[in-house]
Amino acid sequence: QKEVEQDPGPLSVPEGAIVSLNCTYSNSAFQYFMWYRQYSRKGPELLMYTYSSGNKEDGRFTAQVDKSSKYISLFIRDSQPSDSATYLCAMRIEGGSEKLVFGKGTKLTVNP
């Protein structure tokens, strides 16, 4: 079993839909949780990060972390065709190695 599990999709939604993406993890030492977006043939770019449990909102994006369930989510409101990309969750421990552990990525297509 991988440390971070993410449903690869693909996920196809109409423009304007609310999108829910999520990951589960097994390592309780993870303290930092991130969502990256990756367009085709590009490197990942950071969308949001959260420390420990809680919610964080940035425009149309909301990240949630539930450490008790080892479950994180990213919600996209009013989705746009430009949101079509692969969304990767990533995590790291506090202290120690700075390496990120990624999920498999979920490929999202928003149809106009």
Next chain:
Amino acid sequence: GAGVSQSPRYKVAKRGQDVALRCDPISGHVSLFWYQQALGQGPEFLTYFQNEAQLDKSGLPSDRFFAERPEGSVSTLKIQRTQQEDSAVYLCASSTGQGLDTQYFGPGTRLTVL
């Protein structure tokens, strides 16, 4: 300012050849990371440096993989005697090395081993 750059962007190698992949981090960034991304998968950590010190190489899949950053800026990932399973996108990222700082990724080098 300039982001992380990687070269070459595409590399085709015959099985058994050695390859060298280059990463130019963002100027002044202390930490530099290498990840391997197979088709349809998320990036997998290979190794990282803080300045010229290689602090974690736990992700290197075999002793055919070697990374260096001799002057604490540019880094090279070398793969000896390439195998077909080495075919992947190799991503480099850099960060300031302070606290929870963002890792900025380059566009990657797509390696195909025939």
